[in-house]
C-alpha cells in the first residue's frame with residue numbers, strides 16, 4: 069500500500085533523509101519547511117515529493133499542510149521534525165525572546181503537528197505519529213536551556229498522545245537523536261539572526277565524543293531515518309509512547 073507521509077522541516081538534514089527513504093519506498097511524501105530555498109533544493113532531489121512552505125508556529129498553516137497531505141485517502145504517517153537549536157545557551161544567556169522562539173518551533177510547533185495529525189487520523193482509526201526529539205530531552209549537558217526544555221516537553225506530550233490515540237490504533241513515539249551530521253547550526257543561526265555564537269556545545273567538540281559517546285563518532289541522518297522508517301512500518305504496530313534513542317549509546321552513559 070502506498071502511504072501518505074507528511075514531514076516537517078524536511079528541507080534539510082534528518083527530515084530530508086527521512087523524506088528520501090519514504091520516497092524510495094514508493095510512498096507519497098509531503099514536505100513542509102520554512103525555507104523556500106531548501107524546499108526548491110529538496111524538490112530537485114526528490115521530484116515526486118509535494119513541497120509546501122510551512123511555518124510550524126502557525127496553526128492554520130499546519131492545518132492546511134495536513135489536509136493536503138491527507139488528500140482523500142487519509143494521512144498514514146506524520147513526522148514532526150522541524151527544529152531550531154539554541155547553541156547551548158545557559159539561563160543567563162536565554163532571553164525571553166530566545167525562549168519563545170525555541171519553544172515556539174520545537175514544542176508549540178510539534179503540538180500543532182500532533183493536533184492536526186490526530187484530527188486527520190482518528191476518523192480512519194489508523195496512523196503513526198513520530199516526533200523527533202533529542203538526547204537533550206534527558207541529558208542536561210547536551211544543549212541549551214530552552215532547547216532541552218522543548219525536547220523534554222516533546223517526550224511528555226508524546227506519552228500522553230499515546231494514551232489518547234492508542235484505542236484508535238494510532239501510535240505515537242519519539243525518536244531521539246544524539247550528535248548527527250546536519251546543517252542545524254548554520255540553519256538555526258540564520259533563523260535566530262546572529263543572536264548567538266552557534267559553534268558551541270558537545271556537537272561542536274569532537275574531542276568530547278570519545279568520552280560521551282560509546283560509538284565514538286557522531287551519527288548520520290540516514291541512521292536516524294532508519295529508526296523512523298521502522299516506527300512507521302507494520303513491524304512496529306505494538307510500539308507506542310516510547311522514546312527511542314539513536315545516539316551511539318550517549319544516553320546510556
Ligand SMILES: NC(=O)c1ccc[n+]([C@@H]2O[C@H](COP(=O)([O-])OP(=O)(O)OC[C@H]3O[C@@H](n4cnc5c(N)ncnc54)[C@H](O)[C@@H]3O)[C@@H](O)[C@H]2O)c1
Nearest residue numbers: 077079080081082101102123124150151202248250252255
Ligand atoms: N543534528 C543534530 O545533531 C540533532 C540532534 C538531536 C536532535 N535533532 C533534531 O532533529 C530535527 C532536525 O534537525 P536537523 O539536524 O536535521 O536540522 P536542519 O537544520 O538540518 O533541518 C531542520 C529544518 O527545519 C526547518 N525549520 C526550522 N524552523 C521551522 C519552522 N518554524 N517551520 C518549518 N520549518 C522550520 C529548517 O528550515 C530546516 O530545513 C530537529 O528537531 C532537531 O532538534 C538534531
